Amino acid sequence: MVDKSHCHTEIIKIERVMIQRYIEQLKHNIISIRDIYIRKAVDYIYDHLEEDMSILDIPILIGFNSQNYFTTQYKKYTGLSPKGFREKKSDKYSIGIKNNIWLIL
Structure with missing residues (x-):
């Protein structure tokens, strides 16, 4: 049986990494x-x-x-x-x- 709290934690970590990568990509495309x-x-x-x-x-x-x-x-x-x-x-x-x-x- 899979611990549901562990799954949620992993999903949050993945989403956080994806958001950080997206923000880094935006930084390179924004003209200051x-x-x-x-x-x-x-x-x-x-x-x-x-x-x-x-x-x-x-x-x-x-x-x-x-x-x-x-x-x-x-x-x-x-x-x-x-x-x-x-x-x-x-x-x-x-x-x-x-x-x-x-x-x-």
Whole structure:
């Protein structure tokens, strides 16, 4: 005879594991607000390359309070610093962006 409480415990463990796996999958598919801001910065730098605007002004324009935090997040997202991105773009290279997003310049 099977202990019913043991069966319920096993079912709960299995459901918990399934829920944890589902949440982990969701984490990889959700675009964060930070990602949206960084994407906005990438687009802004791309669109305003020819202007004399300092890259130091861009974080403030798009809503970041810290230049250092912006640069760190930008580099994490694109693999390049904002200045490096601008230089690569001006050299007409293709730049691969992390997270399966690509910009062909």
